[in-house]
Amino acid sequence: MPIYLDGNSLGRLPKAALDTADRVVRHEWGDRLIRSWDEAWMGLASRIGDKIGRLVGARPGEVLVADSTSVNLFKLASGALAAREGRPRIISDDLNFPSDLHVLAGLAATHGRALDIVPSPDGIHGPVEEILASLDADVALVSLSGTAYRSGYTYDVERVTRAAHAVGALILWDFSHTAGSVPIDVEGAGVDLAVGCSYKYLNGGPGAPAWLYVRAELAPDLHNPIAGWMGHADTFSFDPRFRAAPGTRRFLTGTPPVLSLAMIEPGVDLLLEAGMDTVRSVSLDMTAFAIDLVDRYLARRGFELRSPRDGHRGSHVTIGHPDALAIDLALIAEQHVIPDFRPPDAIRLGITPLSVGYEEVEEAIGRICTVVDNGDHERFRDVEVGVT
């Protein structure tokens, strides 16, 4: 078994998910067929959503599993912009996912708003002070990744949320790299809207459908631009006229991919059982351990730390090196270590307490030294970039 340091990109398969797959495919689909909609599937998006809600501090009914992160971001951001008509600005930062920036830029164009992408001062830390300074009554929406996919920088969610509210803006967090790695309290922090993926720290499986959160009090005032039958107040009335469901459910659209949806539950159950405070405490300790090893062994081999050293880091540690891609490929091909590469020159070491141990972190750093010391990466220089 390789040392897997990519749980921040695709979490491992929980053992219990094997039973889930078997049950859904053979029994629910194969035997029960259409009856399973009543017996098992109709409530799945909200039942699993409620469990994710417990991980992020939401109340029952506020989190639903649906669509992809980008589609959910589109729906919630569009709803937010319509609710803040007359305010011309959307704020984000350049640590955000490119896909989120694509969605926001597209919405800015169609809604006649301007997207201000505030630059990080160093490519690592979130531009908190700059964002706070830029807030004014022209801001409709602030949309940020809670944890930056590249550096792992993690925002003080409550501070930025309160600041957005102080100028009357709405806030939409992408917690794809935060949920399951860092405790979140959306209710306590007053968060309006959030989305997140389920296939990273939630271990929901490749491309598992994403989740969305809409604060209950806000839902009745927000409009889903992609109205579909699953968001209808009475789905099975087959009413040709749309009437939005009263709460967060109005943001559902079409039929969910049941198999991928059901597979999310076992990973979420593991996190609930472990408890987010424990997960976070171990994660902070293990990432500190990794950073110490980076300082001691990798710095003199040409690596530099690209993640925050303080408590603002998430659960992955990023290291930069001019030969990062070749080293990453050599690690995978010859050292049975699987991190991931992010262009142009960064390697992310995903340190997920549920599936990675201290010994593995230490061993992986040792193997990185071996690759560099032996020059094993030299022959990977010309390999085509893939998805690693």
Next chain:
Amino acid sequence: MPIYLDGNSLGRLPKAALDTADRVVRHEWGDRLIRSWDEAWMGLASRIGDKIGRLVGARPGEVLVADSTSVNLFKLASGALAAREGRPRIISDDLNFPSDLHVLAGLAATHGRALDIVPSPDGIHGPVEEILASLDADVALVSLSGTAYRSGYTYDVERVTRAAHAVGALILWDFSHTAGSVPIDVEGAGVDLAVGCSYKYLNGGPGAPAWLYVRAELAPDLHNPIAGWMGHADTFSFDPRFRAAPGTRRFLTGTPPVLSLAMIEPGVDLLLEAGMDTVRSVSLDMTAFAIDLVDRYLARRGFELRSPRDGHRGSHVTIGHPDALAIDLALIAEQHVIPDFRPPDAIRLGITPLSVGYEEVEEAIGRICTVVDNGDHERFRDVEVGVT
């Protein structure tokens, strides 16, 4: 095993799909982990899309699997409206899926257009002549279900498409009930845009992600309102600025639900192996057989046929009865026959040649007679409506 007459709503599990599930879950996710993106998953949406493309007469690259039918409809319809700026009308009919009408009504509102829902003359047949008569240079988009979900009425796709083009409008077909049941030749008919689900006649599994078709020549002129990384010209550049992929791929958005996506392939393979002409020929014969039984045995028991008698029908036969819901519930609970109910008073008998035989059709009609003759449905009158 029950007599399953609901393959038009959720197709049966193909045997080969058991191996697919096992391979994707245990091997690709469990063992190969993130490496499977390169090895198997990255090309899945287009590889399976191309196979669906062969079922509907599209060229390679024109069909992709993504999102839900409603989300795809939103994206394509939005792109079409932007490409027909200045034309105030959208045309649909009242046989269309409610979810499609919700999406179109939503787009009409945000794009400042009017949605004309042309009524069917009898609730069964498509209002072809009325639609053709209503076409003029004000029409931006015609969007219809190729096969009506309720009656099974199937449009002459080429005729309506040509008529839309004659006034300069674009056309967007929802082939959810057509693909896999009726041969389609999107290229020959000149179809611009199409969407369809994968869980009915394609047997892709519950909520399997949908597919979308964009005619290759048209793609460069169309704008996807939900720009995301999977539609970027260079997905793994992590480029913060969006550049649309040149062809149909620009209509992808986020990461697909891999497990549900992969499960689509075995059912599509079965249809390709059988051949759509054969499937259609058997389907027409079996539905004619069913209609004959309806005439002979059910008409005198208070049922009326709600599907076309001619070749404009799809692969399900709809029957109306004042006690349809109670009869449907009694059939499922006591007669091991699974059709589905559509409010207010219709039962659909899905007759899918790949998984239903003549004897089963005859036996099912006999059991309907038994229920009605014995009054077995009487005690199901007050049962809460579910998803059947």
